[in-house]
């Protein structure tokens with residue numbers, strides 16, 4: 001759906017995207033996450049031609065973006081709706097007319113039956129039927145973002161690009177908008193690309209992600225694997241600390257990465273090996289409704305071999321944490 005290969009992008013002497021490659025597939029909710037200034041928004045804006053790129057390739061919906069002429073680029077942008085942190089609504093227009101703006105650009109009459117039906121359908125989808133005649137200043141932040149989402153969907157795009165769409169919203173409203181994005185992905189089968197610095201956003205709705213640092217991808221994969229794993233850049237980003245681990249004995253981290261890997265491994269380990277150990281650290285988190293995470297246990301040096309043999313037979317990933 002979007003294939004990025006060896007992409008490089010500069011602003012003058014400043015290299016912002018450095019040899020980045022990844023693929024977004026149809027149906028994904030794909031997260032691009034990283035610190036401020038990592039190049040996330042620039043990367044997203046290259047997808048729909050809002051920014052050019054110096055080398056490498058972006059094939060979106062089967063076409064190399066940099067080879068498109070102005071008209072072809074407009075058609076590409078029609079297939080890629082976009083929403084922003086600051087909503088970008090026109091204050092003088094009603095909710096209906098804001099949603100209708102792309103129709104006007106494409107020289108369609110927003111009042112004809114087909115388009116009016118479409119706008120009403122979208123208002124229903126985003127839960128704003130009663131705000132049809134309101135102006136943006138009469139809406140909350142969450143409601144404004146809902147209008148922006150409806151506007152981004154009015155031309156029936158195949159892809160929705162979200163640039164920090166929930167960064168200006170409080171946690172409860174963020175949850176509502178994330179649920180709406182998930183519904184759009186599932187019910188309308190629209191591929192969604194989410195740029196964010198909020199890891200909760202990625203954890204809750206993304207099935208794949210890349211982690212960008214200074215314009216480079218330093219980690220990519222499934223959020224549940226990356227956030228639970230020991231990737232240093234991600235630990236740094238999430239502010240994780242392992243300082244409290246015991247300095248004696250062996251510390252083993254167990255990963256519960258899929259619904260088959262049950263945390264009762266811990267109790268069966270104790271029972272089957274007739275073993276005592278300490279649980280030093282635990283992190284269980286909600287990834288798209290699945291509770292996954294990791295536990296660190298501390299065992300005696302003498303038990304190491306039989307514990308590792310036991311774990312090899314269980315359906316869990318594990319690693320021995322070396323004392324530093």
Ligand SMILES: Nc1ncnc2c1ncn2[C@@H]1O[C@H](COP(=O)(O)OP(=O)(O)OP(=O)(O)O)[C@@H](O)[C@H]1O
Nearest residue numbers: 011014016034035036037038039040041042043197
């Ligand atoms: N139009 C521009 N001209 C020059 N430099 C730019 C331009 N747009 C972005 N940059 C620079 O490119 C780098 C990446 O910016 P970008 O906005 O893509 O990062 P980001 O990861 O999205 O961060 P944020 O979340 O803070 O927007 C930054 O150093 C920024 O200053």
